Amino acid sequence: MFGRQAIAVGVVVNLLLLAAGLGRPSAEVASDRVRVGLVFDVGGLGDKSFNDAAHIGLVRAEETLDAQISTVEPGDGSDRESALRQLAAAGNDLVIGVGFIFTDDIRRIAGEFPDVKFACVDFSVGPGDPPPPPNLLGLRFREEEGSFLVGAAAGLASKTGKVGFIGGMMIPLIQKFEAGYVDGVRAVCPTCEVSIAYAGTEPKAFADPTTGKELALAQYGRGADVIFHASGKTGAGVFVAAREKGKMAIGVDADQFHEAPCCVLTSMVKDVDVAVYDTVLAVATDKFKGGLSEFGVKEGGVRYVFDDRNAAMWPDGARERVEALSAEIAAGLRTVPTVPQ
Amino acid sequence: MSAIERAILALLAAMATASLLFLFWGASPVEVYGLLLARTWGDAYGFGQVLFKATPLALTGLAVSLAWRGGLLNVGGEGQLAAGSLAMGLVGAAMTGVPALVALPLALGAGMVAGGVVAAIPAVLKVRAGAHEVISTIMMNFVVVGCIGFIGRQGAYVEATVHTAPIAPSAAIPSLGIAGSAASWAVALAVCAAVALHVVLARSRVGFDVRALGAQAAAAEAGGVAVARTTAGLLLASGAMAGLVGASTVLGYKGYFEDGLGSGSGFMGIAVALLAGGRPLAVLPAALFFATLSHGALAISTLVPREIVDVVMGVVILAVGLSLAPRQGAAR
Numbered sequence A: 001m002f003g004r005q006a007i008a009v010g011v012v013v014n015l016l017l018l019a020a021g022l023g024r025p026s027a028e029v030a031s032d033r034v035r036v037g038l039v040f041d042v043g044g045l046g047d048k049s050f051n052d053a054a055h056i057g058l059v060r061a062e063e064t065l066d067a068q069i070s071t072v073e074p075g076d077g078s079d080r081e082s083a084l085r086q087l088a089a090a091g092n093d094l095v096i097g098v099g100f101i102f103t104d105d106i107r108r109i110a111g112e113f114p115d116v117k118f119a120c121v122d123f124s125v126g127p128g129d130p131p132p133p134p135n136l137l138g139l140r141f142r143e144e145e146g147s148f149l150v151g152a153a154a155g156l157a158s159k160t161g162k163v164g165f166i167g168g169m170m171i172p173l174i175q176k177f178e179a180g181y182v183d184g185v186r187a188v189c190p191t192c193e194v195s196i197a198y199a200g201t202e203p204k205a206f207a208d209p210t211t212g213k214e215l216a217l218a219q220y221g222r223g224a225d226v227i228f229h230a231s232g233k234t235g236a237g238v239f240v241a242a243r244e245k246g247k248m249a250i251g252v253d254a255d256q257f258h259e260a261p262c263c264v265l266t267s268m269v270k271d272v273d274v275a276v277y278d279t280v281l282a283v284a285t286d287k288f289k290g291g292l293s294e295f296g297v298k299e300g301g302v303r304y305v306f307d308d309r310n311a312a313m314w315p316d317g318a319r320e321r322v323e324a325l326s327a328e329i330a331a332g333l334r335t336v337p338t339v340p341q
Numbered sequence B: 001m002s003a004i005e006r007a008i009l010a011l012l013a014a015m016a017t018a019s020l021l022f023l024f025w026g027a028s029p030v031e032v033y034g035l036l037l038a039r040t041w042g043d044a045y046g047f048g049q050v051l052f053k054a055t056p057l058a059l060t061g062l063a064v065s066l067a068w069r070g071g072l073l074n075v076g077g078e079g080q081l082a083a084g085s086l087a088m089g090l091v092g093a094a095m096t097g098v099p100a101l102v103a104l105p106l107a108l109g110a111g112m113v114a115g116g117v118v119a120a121i122p123a124v125l126k127v128r129a130g131a132h133e134v135i136s137t138i139m140m141n142f143v144v145v146g147c148i149g150f151i152g153r154q155g156a157y158v159e160a161t162v163h164t165a166p167i168a169p170s171a172a173i174p175s176l177g178i179a180g181s182a183a184s185w186a187v188a189l190a191v192c193a194a195v196a197l198h199v200v201l202a203r204s205r206v207g208f209d210v211r212a213l214g215a216q217a218a219a220a221e222a223g224g225v226a227v228a229r230t231t232a233g234l235l236l237a238s239g240a241m242a243g244l245v246g247a248s249t250v251l252g253y254k255g256y257f258e259d260g261l262g263s264g265s266g267f268m269g270i271a272v273a274l275l276a277g278g279r280p281l282a283v284l285p286a287a288l289f290f291a292t293l294s295h296g297a298l299a300i301s302t303l304v305p306r307e308i309v310d311v312v313m314g315v316v317i318l319a320v321g322l323s324l325a326p327r328q329g330a331a332r
Helices: A002-020 A050-065 A079-089 A100-112 A145-156 A172-188 A207-223 A232-245 A272-282 A318-330 B002-026 B029-038 B044-069 B077-093 B102-127 B133-156 B186-203 B205-215 B217-222 B229-244 B246-254 B265-273 B278-302 B305-329
Strands: A033-039 A069-071 A094-098 A115-119 A136-141 A162-171 A193-200 A224-232 A246-253 A264-270 A291-295 A301-302
Touching: A002 B002, A002 B029, A033 A050, A033 A079, A050 A069, A050 A094, A050 A246, A050 A272, A069 A079, A069 A207, A079 A094, A079 A100, A079 B044, A079 B278, A094 A272, A100 A115, A100 A136, A100 B246, A115 A193, A115 A272, A115 B265, A136 A145, A136 A272, A145 A162, A145 A172, A145 A246, A145 A264, A145 A301, A145 A318, A162 A172, A162 A207, A162 A232, A172 A193, A172 A224, A172 A318, A193 A207, A207 A224, A224 A232, A224 A264, A224 A291, A232 A246, A246 B229, A264 A272, A264 B305, A301 A318, B002 B029, B002 B305, B029 B229, B044 B077, B044 B186, B044 B205, B044 B246, B044 B265, B044 B278, B077 B133, B077 B229, B077 B246, B077 B265, B102 B133, B102 B229, B102 B246, B186 B205, B205 B217, B205 B229, B217 B229, B265 B278, B278 B305
Parallel strands: A033 A069, A033 A094, A094 A115, A115 A136, A136 A291, A162 A193, A162 A224, A224 A246, A246 A264
Antiparallel strands: A264 A301
């Protein structure tokens, strides 16, 4: 008998909870607003770097362009395509995939939904790949250029002559950061030693702060006094290590100064938010064009951070030196390698 | 309280917890559940995706059930399915020009062998050194995932990507063609595997040995069961079954192996086997249930954040586990 009573109570509680939500207004579909759907990578939202930057751009589009936005965080890899398709089928004008790993899926879905526009952040193009279809825009960044500039800052700021690099997943995209960084260090300090470490070889390596901290402690322990991380959420561990040891770290993708105000020398900012916002703006104003769009130092898509908060960490003359190198790159006088030499 | 009453109560509790979380977030539970159902069983594409997601869960659920019936807990599904999927991707890609009648069995066989090989190490450790299979199978997951990353970087992956070269068309498992969903004829493979396992366990001499082993190892040995051989064989078979997951993801959907493809189903398979009480035929509806939640989670993630959906999944598994725990002995 007790069982039946308990079930009856359970049913009543559930009905009450269901009823409690009934008065809430549900999301309306407005026809005159531009509708944008965005798919993060697995576990991406909250990385305080790449995925969050995309989200910031999207929210800005919601506020200033009155875009109606919806976002999805997939549960596993096979959900990526499904999430893109779900957003395309739901009548969004623009569907955005955040991360190189969406490349193949978004190409396929763009072919199936020719009336929907698509954009992919860090769209990868291999040798012999056909150009993207007209309704797909691949957003690409010349990360090596921004990494070069923060590498130069690291080389100038290091007192020990030893600096470090910590990558997330070992893939060509992240090796671009490594290549640019090492080249930047060498440009200002040919004798500096650069230690290189990666958190892993699978996507999880971008969300592993424990490993990030261990790798950073090891590099600081060997004498490095500046570490540049290009590792998404894994970088949180690098900043913890920097705070513990009182050594310097360099942020990535977004300005990560607040992660460790004592110790962040600069950040290699990749303006993913600007790219996302501009793409929504293009759709809203009917100016969207498929293809590839590249953002480097010249276009203002990648940059380093120097302001009142971090200026004290920069040695005299360092700012001028980095600024001169930045001008060289923007003018096309200096090319930065994209693969580790 | 009867077992059924307990199960109903558990689900009511899980649902109430979920509703509370949705209310907290500011979403209407009725709207969320409505969307979940509409996007899974309510439209053709959603139904296809549920079938697609249920296939790996059924195969890993069968793998866990098989070992469990013999008194073993195979927690290595993640590594076994990853190794099997990579093997299927590589063998499938090498099958250019080979007719499907040869290519498909070779690719499937490669997956089973790879899954079996991964399980062989814990099997040997168990029968030779007495190492507990829970520890050794779970540690193998890390070993395998690390090895796959290494093999991929050493040239198994196409340049600038994290996936292998596309498989030959003859090694592909045809799609079921349900509204563009990822469901393929691999679904039929999972159903056949469940029926076959049911028959073997219920009717055959080997099945009897396995059940005897699961009931009482010492008594089984006294009764003439070759304990070491059966234990090792059981883990190998369990690994081979998990190694088949790639049939759905690699051969039936993507057409290549991609880093992390199918990951998660190895662990979810344990929940599936638990819900099914280790019975092969009950694994199929249990897999459908978790697949519905899994794809439904994606559908509702425009209304509520991913973390809440993950908590709800955890609560459901916990509730199901609690309601079934006292019956474990009976299932054997």
